Amino acid sequence: MTADQTAPPLATDHAPLLIRGGRPYGEDVQDVLVVKGRIEAVGTSLEAPAEAEIVDADGCIVLPGLVDLHTHLREPGGEEAETIESGTRAAARGGFTAVHAMANTTPVADTAGVVEQVARRGETSGWCSVRPVGAVTVGLAGERLAELDAMANSRAKVRVFSDDGKCVHDPVLMRRALEYVKSFDGVIAQHAQDPRLTEGAQMHEGVVSAELGLAGWPAVAEESIIARDVLLAQHVGSRLHVCHLSTAGSVDIVRWAKQRGIAVTAEVTPHHLLLTDENVRDFDAVYKVNPPLRTAADVEAVREGLADGTIDIVATDHAPHPRDAKDREWDQAAMGMTGLETALALVQRTMVDEGRLSWREVARVLSERPAEIGRDEDQGQQLAAGAPAHVLVWDPRPVRTTDPAEHSSRGRNSPFAGLELPGLNRLTLLGGRPTVRDGAVVEH
Amino acid sequence: MRHFISIADLDREEAIAVLATAEHMAETQSRSIRKLPTLVGTTVVNLFFEDSTRTRISFEAAAKRLSADVINFSAKGSSVSKGESLKDTALTLQAMGADAVVVRSGSSGAAHLLAHAGWIDQPIVNAGDGAHEHPTQAMLDAFTLRRHLRPGDLTAGLDGLHVVIVGDVLHSRVARSNVLLLTLLGARVTLVAPPALVPVGAAAWPCRITYDLDEALATGPDAVMMLRVQRERMVGGGFFPTAGEYSRRYGLTTARAAALPDHAIVLHPGPMNRGFEIAGDVADSPRSVIVEQVASGVFVRMAVLYHLLATDSREGLR
Structure with missing residues (x-):
């Protein structure tokens, strides 16, 4: 063995x-x-x-090493943007000792071979533990389940599965995925975005999108998927993780689900703790991200949700891009922001320095809980002998x-x-x- | 003025100054020799990523009547259609020595990006960016409104006037620029559209919004501006059930036009869908100023180029 x-x-x-x-x-x-x-x-x-x-x-x-449940390391296939070497160096400088590498690479991490390769490259680099996330569906196409069990039982022992970047929007497919991962204690990390409600979407739909004439990404496109998924998770008794939750309504739905005892966890990104759609006014695509920057009221709601435990963790959604992918017209630019090297600073500024989170709670949201959700047995442990x-x-x-x-x-x-x-x-x-x-x- | 990107960048004084210059330009255009030497030796590039023959030839005529050289750079059949980026196109134009770039793009913010990304130093004129703004269209509309409804005073705004703008507000850069400019000049604006064609968030705009065209027309507006229904931009579909239903609820029919106050004028930015958002007879009626808007467009664009490029625009016309 x-x-x-x-x-x-x-x-x-x-x-x-x-x-x-x-x-x-x-x-x-x-x-x-x-x-x-x-x-x-x-x-x-x-x-x-x-x-x-x-x-x-x-x-x-002094904190336990940080654990990121949501990192795009881009390798294989996107080495112009990031490599496992450069991304894990960035992670280490951010204070992370483990990152979960998202599956939307080329080829997609939808087989045991790819996830083992990613984990091996992480070991070789040696800057932090690299835990591959497996794709839920073959090629992230949202049509049929990838061989989840093979990834779970590979040397990489994948426990988190996500089509991140795309939503598993077919309700039957989502139900089957939730059911299937129960046999090996896995979790589906959903990118909650109704594709029909967000065709061509460029930014949060509201006052600013109306002025700028950019196609709107309405909050309901996120909230409706989360509402559906928590009910599915309840129905089949599975674990659900909500990626990069961004709206006040999403916080309400997750709070409601937790009160009902549904096994749902949720993450918020550092950027959604600080930035708003007002940042888009200069059409600088560095602010283009998915889900989009929301309103000041949403920022307040996700801070509140993080403080009261409705939102379990902060995850970076670190999404590096080559310069040319951002030096473009807004609607042609790539979505995503880097975040590994600024995550803890952002949490300190928006939560600790504001008196809304203690450092012990920071250890919970940036180390202990992400390690629990990702089943990283070696990470997120108490600082104890x-x-x-x-x-x-x-x-x-x-x-x-x-x-x-x-x-x-x-x-x-x-x-x-x-x-x-x-x-x-x-x-x-x-x-x-x-x-x-x-x-x-x-x-x- | 360094660039002409957005009505939101203007104050009332600047807007009225451009309108006044446009009146001077109009005056020169009734002379026997219409070409002015003002911009001799300068090169204006029309950079059109979106097809728009009307706007392009309007800018071309404006630049040529000021004696500028004009280079038309359209996306189709050029390096742009082979995947060249806005950035590389801008760097190319900079290297070729363009003195001003008039840009039309389907991307909201393209003109702003060109003006501020540091790729090119020259003045940028926004000839329409996505569903964001079309500031020279708003200027020509204001110019036309003023000529008819506040004639004779070069310092006048549009104070006290009521303008109803009807149609596909969601996809309309013309509507956005006009709401900003007409209110800046003191007019009251009412937007009329089916609910799905009103942007979520538009309640924050400085205008009234109603879904009922007949109610808006019953208030006796001074002008009605019909917008083109942009069916080609209707991603996702279903904004209204049928063209017939839209036309019945939101079309400017002869009956609706007949009920307008005698002095009221009808505008349309073109190109029109005759018989859809506006009846052909209304478009051709005496209260229609649609053809005049085209002429106004040349005067206003001459004025904008003049303000951006003339060596000392404070000296007035040469």
């Missing part, structure tokens, strides 16, 4: 490392001692073993102007260019091995 590909190797030969003076979960000051790739101890005034490296984490927050040392030391104090040219992602399409954002990745450990120090990757 071959080893599975779900967990990065632990750095058993790395020198001990004592993270001194930081605040785990933003709470009391405690030292964290890492030995042989695992957390050896968490406590006050820990002794540094001989030859231990001491990391001064005074004033820093015995856990694999996937650790982020985050300094919330520095403020920097975002410059996409400095990012490790090949994509330069960050909508936060020029924006001042807080925080610095002082140290990221992947299985006890530093991948990032003081914001820069540690070459290996």
Whole structure:
């Protein structure tokens, strides 16, 4: 039997490392001692073993390594936009120790062969764990189920399935997918977008689209699919995950579903926590994304939903594009934004600094819950003795102007260019091995 | 003025200045020699990604009567149809030494992008971008309205007038530019359309919106502007059941036109669907100013080119 590909190797030969003076979960000051790739101890005034490296984490927050449930690494097929190497470097700099790589590559990740290849390239790169997402339908065509069981039982042990970028809109096909993944504890991550209601859609349908004369992407096109899917999930007793929820109405529907005990989880992107359709007024396609930027009222609703637990997680929907795909007329430009390297800064700015989320809750929405949903057994664990040392030391104090040219992602399409954002990745450990120090990757 | 992209960029004073220049231009066009030397030695490029013979020849006539050289660059049969991007086209025009670019595109925001993306330094004139704006059309409509309803005063706006705009508002850049410009000039605007052809979000516009044409006409408007029903843009379909039903509810029939106040005029940006949104007899009636709008278009476009390109437009006409 071959080893599975779900967990990065632990750095058993790395020198001990004592993270001194930081605040785990933003709470009391405690030292964290890492030995042989695992957390050896968490406590006050820990002794540094001989030859231990001491990391001064005074004033820093110590978190479990972040886990992204929604990343587009573009490889295979889209290497001009991103590679697994460049995308996982970007992830590490963002404080991530695991990413789930979406299936809309070329070829599509709809077979065991492709998902194993993606996981293997992630292992080789070594910047974070790469967990492939499998396509729900063959070629993302929405016509027949891909061999989900083969992907689930491959070395990549796929548990998350998504046609992301496209909606599984056929209700019977969605029902069958939800039922089918129950046998191996999988989850369907739905890109909720009614295709008929969004033909040619360019931006959120509302006051701004009316003025700009751009075809509208109405909130109801998202909400109607989510409403249908939570009812389907209830009917067949399956797990449903809602990708990049973006409207106030979607928050209401998920809240209602959770109150009824339906096994639904939901994510929001960092950009939907800050940006609105007002950003579209200059027709700069860096703001073109799917689902589109919504209104200020929607931004408030998703922040509220994230704060009260209706929305389980923040996921980046990191979607790098070559420059030419964005340097175009709005209706011809590609949809998507980069996000891995700015995600935690955005969450700090929009949620923590606003007093709406504690750092312990940040650990929940950016590490523990995404790892649970994705069944990443090795990730998102408590900072406690015995856990694999996937650790982020985050300094919330520095403020920097975002410059996409400095990012490790090949994509330069960050909508936060020029924006001042807080925080610095002082140290990221992947299985006890530093991948990032003081914001820069540690070459290996 | 650096560019002419959107009515939203103008203040009332600038709009009236362009209208006044257009009146001067109109005056020169009744002389025996109509060609002015104003833009001798400059090159105006008409960059048309969308077919529009009417608008293109109007801009071409305007530029030529100001003695500019004109290069027509249309997408069909050019490198654009082979996949060349707006960016590469702009860089090419910049390298060739265009002095101004008049751009028509099916993409909302194309003119704005051309003006602000840094690919080309020259003034950009928006000759229609998607369903966003068609500012020179609105200027020629305002010019025509003013000549008929506020004649004689070059400093006048359209204060106190009531204009009813009817039809496919959703797909209409003409409607958007006119709502902005006519209200900027002091007119009151009522939009009339079947509900599915009113954009979601239009309630925020500075105008009244009704679904009932007869109710709007009963208020005795000073002008009625009929919009072309853009069936070619009706993605998804089903905006109204049949042409017949649309025509009965929203067409400007002879009976409806007959009930208008005596002084009221009828406009249409063209090209018309005769017998659909407007009865042929109404289009040809004395209250129709549709042919005059075409002439106004040349004067207004001369004025816009003049304001953007004349070496010192403050000196007035040479």
